[in-house]
Amino acid sequence: MINEIQTKMDIMYNQVVSSVQQKTFPHGVLIECQNSNEGEEFARFIAxxxxxxxxxxxxxxxxxxxxxxxxxHPDIFETDGIKEHSKSKNFTVDAIRAIREDAFIAPNESNKKVYILKNGGNMNEQAQNAILKILEEPPAYVHFIIVAESKSTMLETVLSRVQVYSLLSDEGVVTEKEATAVKNMVGAILNVNELALMEQTAVFQKNNQFAKSVLVLLTEVFRDALVKKSGYIREFRFSDETDSLCKGLTAKSLLQLISVCDELIGSIDRNCNNNLLVVRMCYEFKRAIGR
Ligand SMILES: [Zn+2]
Structure with missing residues (x-):
């Protein structure tokens, strides 16, 4: 059961494949990674x-x-933007300008042209503004993949134009215990099984930080179910649960559940009493689904 949960890497690879298949892959991507080899490998997979x-x-x-x-491949370009024989490690603005000119020349063999810009964290503001210009109006066949240690090195304006794939450790990783709790909670909510709901929430009584991480994940699943209801197709982390919620609950109930989770997370942050939290959780969840 636990093995159904995909690893974060699997999810990202699947997302890439499905958005390329659906021809919705963005023109600008930023891969955030501690290990540049890993980031570049992912960039090459995308290309x-x-x-x-x-x-x-x-x-x-x-x-x-x-x-x-x-x-x-003649339509995949990799560069770290460093001038040959230069001591400077900066990704030069000249390199970006050359790429910009090249980008307007149609692809050689493929119907796509992909630029992998390594060393993206070493782009200064001038270089980033140069890349921004083309990200704002890219030729239809062009994709830029910037690999950088951290998205914090990029300008807000650039970040607003790219989809970020973060390979940074732990962020977004779900433990087995959390995954099981999410599945049990969704099952209890859908079956309106009060006993199961109480049993599950009782686990939270001893550990409110665990309760918080499960509530954050539940919010994600409820949101995903809403997204799925609107007909949008993409990879979902808890795909079976998302599917069942999408079929079993109204959009109104899902919205209600999201706001209940928000409120409960807020109470945990204010160090509420754990016993009260669990009682409220049961009550509010039941109310949200109209029971
Ligand atoms: Zn092929």
Missing amino acids: NTLVCSGDNKPCGVCPDCVKAQGKG
Whole structure:
């Protein structure tokens, strides 16, 4: 049961594949990573998926995949923007200008052109503004993948134009205990099983920080179910639970559940009494689903 929970990396790889398949992959991506090799490997996977000409992207066997995997695809460019023979480690603005000019030339073989900009944290403000210009109006076939140690090194204006994939450790990782609690809670809510709900919430009595992390995850699942109700398709972390909630509850109930979670998280932050928290949790959840 626990194995159904995908690792964070799996989720990100799946997200890339599904948005490339649906032709909704963004023009600008920032990969935030401590380990630059890991970040660059992910960037190459994205580039490969984008240029693949097979049906099941990345198919691994089409000429584009073969070239991408051999790091010899003519439409995938990798640069760290450092001037040759220069002592400076800066990603130069000249490098960005050259990329900008190149980006307006149509692709060679693929119908995409992908630029992997390594060392993104070493872009100064001038360089970032230069990249921003093209991110604002990119040619339809162009994608930029910036690899940087931390998104905090980028300008807000650039961040507003890119989708961030964070490979930083722990953030967003769900423990087995949390995953089980989320599944049990969703089951109890959907079946209006008061006893199961009480049993589950009783676990929170001893540890309100655990209760908080489960409530944060529940908020995510309720939101995802709402997203799914609106017909938007993407990968969801708790896909089965999201599906059942989407089918079993009204949008109104889901919204109500989200606000209940918000309130309960607020109470935990204010160091509320744990016994009261659990009683309120049962009561409010039941009320939200109209029982
Ligand atoms: Zn392929």
